Amino acid sequence: MHLYGVQSTALRYFLEVARCGSISEASIRLNVASSAVSRQISKLERELDAVLFERQARGMMLSEAGVRLAAYARKSQLEAEQVVLEITELQGLQRGHVRIACSEGFALDFLPQCIARFRRQYQGIHFSMEVCAPAQATERVRSGDADLCLTFSLTPQNEIKVEHIHSGAICAVVSHNHPLAARKEVTLAELQPYAIALTNTDTTLRQLFDICCGVQGLLFDPVLTSNYIGALLRFVREEGGISLSSEMTLDKRAHEKQLKSLPISDDGMKARRIELQSMAGRNLPAAVAAFRDFLIEELAKT
Secondary structure (H helix, E strand, O other): OOOOOOOHHHHHHHHHHHHHOOHHHHHHHHOOOHHHHHHHHHHHHHHHOOOOEEEEOOEEEEOHHHHHHHHHHHHHHHHHHHHHHHHHOOOOOOOEEEEEEEOHHHHHOHHHHHHHHHHHHOOOEEEEEEEOOHHHHHHHHHOOOOOEEEEEEOOOOOOEEEEEEEEOOEEEEEOOOOOOOOOOOEOHHHHOOOOEEEEOOOOHHHHHHHHHHHHHOOOOOOOEEEOOHHHHHHHHHOOOOEEEEEHHHHHHHHHOOOOEEEEEOOHHHHOOEEEEEEEOOOOOOHHHHHHHHHHHHHHHHO
């Protein structure tokens, strides 16, 4: 069974239906008739002698064969885009576009600073940065919607290449007037008497915190929860309580004496990793590869 004879149009239509879960929505995005999309899907299924979608009441769901073809189609699309980019890059890194997804903590200071420094040397490189939850950031790379992902991770991910690993240990964050501010490190149990502000449960920070507290039988009732780390850090600055963060997220604020970070000595709180991720099996365009190497160097400095 081969893909010989299958046209790029059919793959493009198939991939859009896979993304949308609907032929009608895919046809709107592609600006073609629904019947044209249906014909291309049927053509693919005849070529491959396989059912690619399960037609269900809630939409078009990929079959096992469809999942495999979608992975192939995404990589083919990215490789085609890469060839075009490389043709324009024959004179060096004069042009290019890097799409990066990241957890919010990296978007506050670290990534904007890295992008600005990188562009001092490569002014023709443009960037798109999408901030989302860790699992969503990884999925953006897996689906081909982002070239790189800088995020926190607790477990290995399928179809993802880890370009670099860095410690993502969690620390407690306090104001300089807090009773714990004079400490060099703390335990989770020592945080219990104080008001605490936490991220939402879809973050690796909160997930690891909840696991470690559960193992030790510790109960916390956060006075503030938010999906925006900036709000939590501002809450701490106003002496509303304590919070949790990574050293990298907090770096600029700690350096400017706005807040103080305290390492948490519980071993479980050191299990999180910072990962720079790309799609497994993909040859990165020159601009993306150059920024990847630059990020690895910058991470090594922290």
